[in-house]
Amino acid sequence: xxxxxxxxxxxxxxxxxxxxxxxxxxxxxxxxxxxxxxxxxxxxxxxxxxxxxxxxxxxxxxxxxxxxxxxxxxxxxxxxxxxxxxxxxxxxxxxxxxxxxxxxxxxxxxxxxxxxxxxxxxxxxxxxxxxxxxxxxxxxxxxxxxxxxxxxxxxxxxxxxxxxxxxxxxxxxxxxxxxxxxxxxxxxxxxxxxxxxxxxxxxxxxxxxxxxxxxxxx
Numbered sequence: 001x002x003x004x005x006x007x008x009x010x011x012x013x014x015x016x017x018x019x020x021x022x023x024x025x026x027x028x029x030x031x032x033x034x035x036x037x038x039x040x041x042x043x044x045x046x047x048x049x050x051x052x053x054x055x056x057x058x059x060x061x062x063x064x065x066x067x068x069x070x071x072x073x074x075x076x077x078x079x080x081x082x083x084x085x086x087x088x089x090x091x092x093x094x095x096x097x098x099x100x101x102x103x104x105x106x107x108x109x110x111x112x113x114x115x116x117x118x119x120x121x122x123x124x125x126x127x128x129x130x131x132x133x134x135x136x137x138x139x140x141x142x143x144x145x146x147x148x149x150x151x152x153x154x155x156x157x158x159x160x161x162x163x164x165x166x167x168x169x170x171x172x173x174x175x176x177x178x179x180x181x182x183x184x185x186x187x188x189x190x191x192x193x194x195x196x197x198x199x200x201x202x203x204x205x206x207x208x209x210x211x212x213x214x215x216x217x218x
């Protein structure tokens with residue numbers, strides 16, 4: 001009888017450990033959205049190149065980036081010239097340039113930032129809300145950055161997506177204010193070496209367009 005009870009106890013302990021282990025490994029909504037957009041393939045990326053473009057009314061702005069994420073070597077090319085630097089060793093010029101890279105990379109890889117920045121954000125998830133541009137019912141994920149560190153501390157973003165977890169719209173709220181600072185779409189997704197990237201972002205009124213060209217993923 002004692003042997004039977006001991007065996008039952010061992011089965012209970014083993015099963016309980018398995019349940020706890022699975023609970024620990026369960027994906028968060030941040031990871032789910034990132035992985036739905038190909039984040040699991042990021043580990044294979046050796047180099048990514050892109051041109052960041054903004055059309056506002058009749059004006060056009062662009063700058064080119066080359067980034068090796070494994071070494072964090074970055075090259076920036078714009079109308080002001082070309083600069084190369086590494087995140088491990090930035091002078092004041094590189095730091096200023098890097099502010100532009102952080103912005104442009106965030107637009108390009110927003111779903112992945114959910115994982116990269118997980119330790120510096122709080123988040124909330126609503127199963128059904130109304131997307132601000134399309135007025136469609138979608139899921140809403142809100143992230144708010146901490147007040148310390150980074151180039152824009154305290155900012156908030158609302159991501160809107162369907163059951164496929166592919167972002168369709170977002171709202172940027174500077175310093176976590178209630179009113180939107182910017183609302184744009186996520187459009188023209190392209191699959192590049194397993195990365196699902198939105199290459200076009202538009203405002204509803206049509207006077208603003210932010211998009212990516214010359215995209216290469218190696």
